[in-house]
Amino acid sequence: MPSGDADAIEPGVLYTVSVAPLPPPPAKNLIDNGDFTAWQPGAAAPDFFLPPDPGRGFSAIEPADGKTPESKGVKQTWSANDSIEAYTKVFRCWLTDLRPNTTYRLTLAVNNPSPKEIFLRAFQYNTRSAAEAENSTEVPPALAGIAIGQTEGFEEFSAEFKTGAEEVFCVLLAPKLRSPDVSFPSHCIWDSWRLTEVVGAPQPAQ
């Protein structure tokens, strides 16, 4: 029987089949609208995000250019130090589809032009919904924190955290000021909040 294509390959000739690995596709951002491109006209916050409580007077947000005009951003302007503010009243988002016992990497792209420290924390609330967590008076221990000092233009800051074993939970991401000696008004521009699963992270013993 003739063996088709195999006959076309000559013995003793080296054929190069593959020359370079393809770059991996960028991992999906698990934060909906984490690049802040979707902000409906007249809305108080970008899609899937919640604004600072306007009645409290600590900070306000508005649409802005991100790293580029196409990469939309969020300009957050503080008029007072919100370090005493509740995490459920600052600029924030809730993640309700994360998996338990899983390691994630959170990366923030931000321009923080003046000498102040912003501290973004991640909290795991063991509630069925974000609304239920927002009504909770208890603040759980932080899963992770990212300190953002003064930057030269847009810079990235990241941290990894691991979710707990509970099957039902929500994770809150919320930044506040941490420096006591900030002059006001003071602002930053968020270009993106990005969350990806860390593949190959150590797993708990079974």
Ligand SMILES: [Ca+2]
């Ligand atoms: Ca952006």
